[in-house]
Amino acid sequence: MGSGIATALILSNYPVILTEVNEKFLEAGIGRVNANLQSRVKKGKMTQEKFEKTMSLLTGVLDYGSFKDVDLVIEAMIENISLKQQIFADLENHCPRHCILASNTSTIDLNLISEKMRSQDRIIGAHFFSPANVMPLLEIICTKHTSPQVIVDLLDIGKKIRKTPVVVGNCTGFAINRKFFPYTQATLLLVDRGTNLYYVDRAVIKFGMPMGPFRLADLVGFGMAGMQFIENFPERSYKSMLIPLMLEDKRAGESTRKGFYSYDDKCKASTYPELKDYIEKSRSISGVSIDPKKDIVEMILFPVVNEACRVFAEGIAVKASGLDITSVMCKGFPRYR
Known part of the structure; x- marks a missing residue:
């Protein structure tokens, strides 16, 4: 950086x-x-x-x-x-x-x-x-x-x-990352509840985002951002075991050539069929009920909207329009939505 x-x-x-x-x-x-x-x-x-x-x-x-x-x-x-x-x-x-x-x-x-x-x-x-x-x-x-x-x-x-x-x-995550903290958490909850991980990425891309949440997580790495949200906002956090299980086997994203996807020398992503073993273990640990028919986009983005409202209500962002601008310019949120 x-x-x-x-x-x-x-x-x-x-x-x-x-x-x-x-x-x-x-x-x-x-x-x-x-x-x-x-x-x-x-x-x-x-x-x-x-x-x-x-x-x-x-x-x-x-x-x-x-x-x-x-x-x-x-x-x-x-x-x-x-x-x-x-x-x-x-x-x-x-x-x-x-x-x-x-x-x-x-x-x-x-x-x-x-x-x-x-x-x-x-x-x-x-x-x-x-x-x-x-x-x-x-x-x-x-x-x-x-x-x-x-x-x-x-x-x-x-x-x-x-x-x-x-x-x-000033607050943990500030305006941009804080409002998108729930983004990855919601996607992990979907997968723990039975939704196909790669289908989640395809659905989000179809909605208009430049890449799916799991491909994005591989790109930026599984850093401390998610842990910061869990630590500071435990009352609205979901802690899936999927990422910790992957990290145990050194699957940390693009930096290790393997994460939710596998990567070649040019960082071209391909699906990883054996990921299902990690997912099944995470599901068994989480104990959440299986419900693969939830609306994917709503499940992922509604928590983001809720967190954005909290950021605005707390005065972290002065204008609601500022939150819209940052979503488009930083996270690639589709302008036409």
Whole structure:
């Protein structure tokens, strides 16, 4: 994700310092930025001269020594609360007082991330969507302490890097991911109740989504987002055993070449007949009644609508139209629906 964000910034002529924990990861990150730009050259969207000039805006470092004059830092590490807390405590000591400290977290409450910071007014969420150099949306998350000037400045940057910024309030999952937390849970409930997993994906694609929920889960990985919802909203959570059973056998999606689907070297997906063994075991553990005739689209999307209403009622989203825009631009919800 960090390389995609760096790509988006240097494409808009912002100089970027990319830092990593070791030389290997740093070289890999710079390599991904290079590949992103080379792809534009191959497609005729960028000249070789422009490529070289743009790459010159990127500097790689292994410590915070170069951060003494920066205006904005965007943290984009794995979703680990204690590590993020330590990073922001360190950044506060190495960055100038005016520097905006932003996190690209997709689910973690910013109040948790900033717990060890002295100056709460300059932390903000800058949630990009993968791939960050392509996806048009930027979710800006502010806490009750975030300075209005910090919000205005990040809005300006978002527009300059050609993103559509949407400002939301702070909570677990924020506006976009929180309203779609029930999406995967509902699909897992359907499968536990007897619906064919691949039929669910086909039905959702027929409805107008760019890909089905299980194919999407394979793409983005079985990360901590679902667990965050279960932990913070247990009263309306459904915990299927299907994903935990798959993870026991290292079926974690595209990253392992096997998830709900199997993948070849080019990440082309194919169905996996043996998945039925995991499904049958999950059904036996869940103990839910079998009812494969439920309307698939309603079963999956009505909980999303309900969660969106909660997000709006709690003031996380200022306008209902903002929730509509994010659903279309980030999740691929069909405009004509």
